[in-house]
């Protein structure tokens with residue numbers, strides 16, 4: 001078999017397979033990555049969403065018998081909305097990160113990888129393949145970097161010369177000895193725009209992220225969020241794009257050629273108030289096909305409450321009061337107390353005082369006390385909450 005020819009043919013077939021870029025990495029162990037992953041863990045920078053077994057993460061031979069190469073793929077996604085609805089007083093809107101705009105990329109990339117497997121199998125019947133996207137053990141970024149898909153940016157993202165960092169990544173380990181590609185030689189140079197723009201200083205060094213402070217991670221948690229991070233979430237309902245939107249390498253990069261990745265404006269920039277009362281069935285109907293749904297509706301609803309607080313729009317007080325009084329989930333009630341404190345004004349204070357008398361949950365009682373303290377004392381004598389710095393997403 002002429003492996004170079006097969007590789008050339010495969011790359012030529014990429015467009016017809018619905019893949020934007022294909023690169024080949026050797027299947028050797030990722031020894032440098034291993035050292036970084038160990039350090040990452042020691043420093044407490046993991047998110048908890050990573051595969052915990054570092055051997056599996058860095059040794060393809062533990063996942064696949066006799067691996068010869070890894071085929072990395074990238075699929076580009078849109079970075080701009082066409083005529084996005086405006087967020088306005090009384091009709092405030094939240095935003096999903098671009099990686100969750102279209103159909104869930106896990107499904108899209110898995111389908112593309114299946115097509116690629118079939119294409120290869122037809123030509124090499126003895127070929128064996130193990131495909132993965134995001135949830136697999138390997139580091140998708142480390143594979144992509146090694147396979148020449150793009151370089152590893154200071155914002156941690158793989159940046160492709162063609163599509164910027166607006167790409168999803170996936171890969172396939174195989175027994176086919178395809179000749180490897182060379183890594184991309186471009187780099188960030190002297191630029192530090194992403195590190196400077198990160199709202200929480202989560203990028204502690206170029207290419208090093210403290211996930212615990214990353215807003216993308218925080219929006220995907222289910223519990224209570226600290227006051228500092230709630231302010232910085234702004235109106236983000238899922239994920240965070242700031243370190244990518246400021247990147248000069250992403251300027252003008254927008255790929256809308258995959259129909260299933262084109263967003264529905266009302267879903268990705270939705271009105272916040274209706275989200276608060278969305279039941280499970282409605283959530284599944286609206287967001288079930290999006291990558292933002294994997295943690296269920298609670299984080300998105302909690303983030304909607306936070307966003308309404310950050311907008312400081314008194315028109316949202318009745319809806320937040322309803323959450324505070326009637327939502328069975330203490331995380332939602334406690335966050336609503338925070339949001340009402342942040343909005344301030346007579347009606348917000350009245351809602352907080354009313355709930356303080358009936359609320360039984362300790363965490364919510366604490367949140368009510370903290371919110372009312374903003375008026376000067378816990379019984380809430382003065383009517384206006386002090387002004388605090390706003391934090392907005394996009």
Ligand code: B12
Nearest residue numbers: 097134139140141142152156157158168169207216239240
């Ligand atoms: C856990 C996880 C998260 C966590 C932690 C992210 C992180 N940076 O570690 C959280 C929830 C915060 C997250 C957020 C996001 N994620 Co995420 N996430 C993952 C996941 C599952 C594992 C990542 C991981 O192991 N991180 C640990 C770090 C240490 O390892 P690594 O980044 O994989 O490896 C790099 C470093 O080790 C570095 N490195 C190695 N050697 C050296 C040497 C030097 C000197 C330096 C400087 C660096 C360096 O280079 C490696 C390759 O880039 C991957 C999927 C996967 N299976 O890999 C997706 C993945 C990384 N996420 C992705 C995306 C899209 C995002 C978000 C943009 C989503 C959003 N809009 O909110 C943000 C971006 C946040 C950011 N700045 O990184 C994409 C990235 C696509 C791309 N173009 O890079 C991935 C690959 C999913 C996919 N299949 O497409 N994510």
Ligand code: SF4
Nearest residue numbers: 198214215240242243
């Ligand atoms: S995703 Fe947001 S919070 Fe996380 S590193 Fe990038 S800018 Fe910072």
Ligand code: SF4
Nearest residue numbers: 153154188191194247
């Ligand atoms: S903003 Fe600058 S430093 Fe950050 S990833 Fe982009 S080019 Fe690199």
